[in-house]
Amino acid sequence: MWKIILCTVMVTAEQTTFDDYKVFKINVTRNTQVELLNQMVKDPDHFSFWKEPSVNKQAELMIAPQKLSEFYELMAQIQAPYKVSIENVQTLINRTMTARAEKSKTLDFTKYHTLDTIYEYLDNLEKKYPSIVQTVVAGKSYEGREIKGVKISFKHNNPGVFFESGIHAREWIAPATVLYILDQLLTSIAESHNWYIFPVCNPDGYVYTHTTDRMWRKTRKPYGDDCCGIDPNRSLSEYIKSICDKFYIYLSFHSYSELLMFPYSYSKKYVSNYNDLVSKFNYKTNIVLRNL
Ligand SMILES: [Zn+2]
Incomplete structure (x- = not known):
């Protein structure tokens, strides 16, 4: 019995948790904002993009609780509008684990x-x-x-x-x-x-x-x-x-x-067979969707 309890505690202790990690949606409008946000995620243990920042797009950034004040300071500095989209990442993780x-x-x-x-x-x-x-x-x-x-x-x-x-x-x-x-x-x-x-x-x-x-x-x-x-x-x-x-x-x-992303994502130019890919994908997805 003790052995079972001990094992349970050790496994739990080894699990990485994300209690009170928050995810923010940030409206990015300038290149300087992109650069400063990218500098912030050079600390990957505490900051992680769920959606990369780019101009005129909404970035999503997960932040560890101990780094929130640093984040708020940066937001005040770069003046990018933002809002919390997930209050506690661990709550969502718990849901997937029970599923x-x-x-x-x-x-x-x-x-x-x-x-x-x-x-x-x-x-x-x-x-x-x-x-x-x-x-x-x-x-x-x-x-x-x-x-x-x-x-x-x-x-x-x-x-x-x-x-x-x-x-x-x-x-x-x-x-x-x-x-x-x-x-x-x-x-x-x-x-x-x-x-x-x-x-x-x-x-x-x-x-x-x-x-x-x-x-x-x-x-x-x-x-x-x-x-x-x-x-x-x-x-x-x-x-x-x-x-x-x-x-x-x-x-x-x-x-x-x-x-839906076509290759090759290192460039924004269309691939040479872009129209072919679009027509084939539309055709195939229509078949798949009709049959699911
Ligand atoms: Zn992926």
Whole structure:
């Protein structure tokens, strides 16, 4: 009994908490405001942008309680209008933690699931649909976890679509959404395409958000003494390169900003096949939305 209580206390003690962290919406109108806000987030333990600042856009900034006075001083200095959008980040985190599913045979699509449960679900799909679903391990993470997905194929030469999510560890709604789409594909519209679906592309980070820090975003590989993880956004694994001639749509699911972004985000210029992307995406999303 004591052992159980001791373990519980230790796990709780190791969890990073965000009590009284606030999120502010800030109306940014000048480049100097952008620069000063960017300087502030060079202290990432206490400041974190949820939406990056840019001129004539609304930035969103999470701030630790002990740094609030510093923030208010800066706001007075740069005279940017702002308001609190989230009073206590930990309250929202608690809600997502209680929305986690208990272990069960079937996947409840209204809950968040652990990596083990997601991978077990993928394995079970292969057993349930052996001629259609094949599990694929695209690689291994720094901590040795498989990056597992599935290929769904009714016909060898079908055009391909690649879905991935979970690149950013804390964006739990993205893997949950992709798992739901995967389930729907198997019951309705999958036959016309081959589907490559990888719900958790950053498994170390995903596990870490369940065990230790709900707000963790990056991978878990250390770089030097005081830097852990990289943002793996848009990094292609060898597996993806090896099959890149087999799909014509690549969709990466994220959360929070409600944006549809085409490559390449280093430039504001349209990509050469912009119109093609718009028409294909409209066509495909209409089909998906009609069938969900
Ligand atoms: Zn993301």
